[in-house]
Amino acid sequence: MGTTTQRSIHGRASLDASRRRLLGGTAALGALSVAGCATTAGGGGGGLPSRGEWLVRGGHVMTMDRKAGDLPGADVHVRDGAIVAVGNGLQAPGAQVIDARGMIVLPGLVETHWHIWNTILRSMSGAEKKYGYFPTALGIGRVYEASDMYHSARLASAEAVFSGITFVHDWCHNIRTPHHAREALRGLQQSGLRGRFSYGTMQGHPVDRPMDVADLERLRADWSQHSNGGLLSLGVAWRGVSTGGTGLIKAEATREDVAAARRLGLPVSVHLNNSRARAGGIAQLAKDGLLGADLQAIHAVWVTPEEVKALAASGASVSISPFSELRIGFGVPPTSRFLEAGIPMGLSVDTTALSGNADMFGIMKVTQNAENARTENEFQLPARRVLELATIEGARSMGMADRIGSLVPGKRADLIMVDTRAVNLGVFTDPAHMLVEAAQPSNVDTVMVDGRILKRGGRLVAVDAGQVVDEARIALAGLRKRANWW
Numbered sequence: 001m002g003t004t005t006q007r008s009i010h011g012r013a014s015l016d017a018s019r020r021r022l023l024g025g026t027a028a029l030g031a032l033s034v035a036g037c038a039t040t041a042g043g044g045g046g047g048l049p050s051r052g053e054w055l056v057r058g059g060h061v062m063t064m065d066r067k068a069g070d071l072p073g074a075d076v077h078v079r080d081g082a083i084v085a086v087g088n089g090l091q092a093p094g095a096q097v098i099d100a101r102g103m104i105v106l107p108g109l110v111e112t113h114w115h116i117w118n119t120i121l122r123s124m125s126g127a128e129k130k131y132g133y134f135p136t137a138l139g140i141g142r143v144y145e146a147s148d149m150y151h152s153a154r155l156a157s158a159e160a161v162f163s164g165i166t167f168v169h170d171w172c173h174n175i176r177t178p179h180h181a182r183e184a185l186r187g188l189q190q191s192g193l194r195g196r197f198s199y200g201t202m203q204g205h206p207v208d209r210p211m212d213v214a215d216l217e218r219l220r221a222d223w224s225q226h227s228n229g230g231l232l233s234l235g236v237a238w239r240g241v242s243t244g245g246t247g248l249i250k251a252e253a254t255r256e257d258v259a260a261a262r263r264l265g266l267p268v269s270v271h272l273n274n275s276r277a278r279a280g281g282i283a284q285l286a287k288d289g290l291l292g293a294d295l296q297a298i299h300a301v302w303v304t305p306e307e308v309k310a311l312a313a314s315g316a317s318v319s320i321s322p323f324s325e326l327r328i329g330f331g332v333p334p335t336s337r338f339l340e341a342g343i344p345m346g347l348s349v350d351t352t353a354l355s356g357n358a359d360m361f362g363i364m365k366v367t368q369n370a371e372n373a374r375t376e377n378e379f380q381l382p383a384r385r386v387l388e389l390a391t392i393e394g395a396r397s398m399g400m401a402d403r404i405g406s407l408v409p410g411k412r413a414d415l416i417m418v419d420t421r422a423v424n425l426g427v428f429t430d431p432a433h434m435l436v437e438a439a440q441p442s443n444v445d446t447v448m449v450d451g452r453i454l455k456r457g458g459r460l461v462a463v464d465a466g467q468v469v470d471e472a473r474i475a476l477a478g479l480r481k482r483a484n485w486w
């Protein structure tokens with residue numbers, strides 16, 4: 001028994017190490033290439049607030065590090081985009097003080113799978129079959145111009161920051177031309193968010209044709225121009241073995257996609273076992289030897305015990321998006337089964353065309369509630385465990401746990417402050433329960449990414465929200481007209 005435990009602990013540690021190596025590679029590359037000019041954002045990110053030296057003073061600090069725990073009335077010292085110290089009564093004479101009394105201070109929320117390009121199709125999945133999510137994404141996706149990618153990324157990023165999300169995984173599967181990819185990236189760069197951009201195909205992509213590998217190679221080679229000073233990394237949004245909007249994807253074409261990703265050392269993300277009709281995808285990949293620590297399985301709602309074992313043994317991660325999974329009728333994600341198997345796991349928005357918004361507090365709440373309902377157990381998934389999924393565990397699932405996900409010295413300064421004095425909070429009870437059950441994006445007072453303040457006093461400071469919204473509306477009007485959509 002003891003030896004088995006020992007072995008499995010070591011196994012997990014080595015998987016984590018390989019996950020970091022595989023998933024962190026491109027970000028590290030980006031960071032290295034801009035050493036010495038950290039405030040000059042590559043490829044369109046100029047104009048972001050500068051990184052200050054801050055002393056976040058007197059908050060209820062939830063480090064989300066199991067050893068460090070919660071520190072009531074504590075401080076966080078930030079310099080050059082990094083966390084210098086966390087503790088009570090810190091001294092930092094050169095720092096600007098941010099009063100965090102009455103606030104919960106915690107790591108920025110980590111989002112792990114979001115089709116950011118269709119954020120401007122918010123709530124457009126209709127009530128009848130021809131206007132369901134997939135026909136909508138395909139029907140309107142086909143008429144996307146590159147500028148629509150940009151405006152959607154701008155709206156999504158603004159909402160992310162407003163909601164306390166500091167890391168996004170942009171799963172981009174409407175790259176109609178290389179310019180579309182670069183415009184999507186430009187929107188992300190301007191936001192100052194940290195994230196991964198996963199390069200995919202386009203809506204209506206021929207089922208027998210691989211993705212644009214030549215463009216992916218170019219992007220990989222020039223990544224330092226796109227990484228926004230190391231904030232963004234590159235991955236591949238793989239079609240996998242499921243069916244697309246245009247029918248069954250041909251295995252050969254998709255194999256070329258995943259082979260290209262691995263040749264380039266890029267992490268792979270793929271929708272698997274979404275619905276009852278698409279069960280068996282993970283078993284297929286296991287059989288083909290395609291699982292690995294560089295692979296993220298999205299949804300995985302319908303899984304056999306053998307598939308859970310295969311995921312765990314390979315070191316793959318899972319991303320669930322309960323709002324879209326419930327809304328579209330995929331089913332209820334079996335969250336505890338992944339956690340019990342030790343699979344790294346994160347929470348995700350998926351698409352605002354189905355989920356409506358990108359409220360990570362709501363996503364945490366539905367994750368807990370759906371899992372407790374599924375298992376008929378009030379105590380199945382504790383609030384603090386859910387909060388881990390939205391912070392340190394989500395970071396681990398993206399290969400980012402050595403840089404973000406908890407408030408400990410040496411990590412990058414991605415943190416948020418939640419004001420507990422709003423009427424939907426008001427009393428201070430258990431902070432994890434308050435965040436998961438009661439808090440809303442409007443309670444997020446301050447958002448810091450890499451030492452830059454992007455939201456302060458409840459307002460976005462690095463973006464003109466009015467302009468972003470106006471431009472998103474104009475873009476959607478054009479799309480509706482061109483697609484002749486309701």
Ligand SMILES: [Zn+2]
Binds near residue numbers: 113115350
């Ligand atoms: Zn998705």
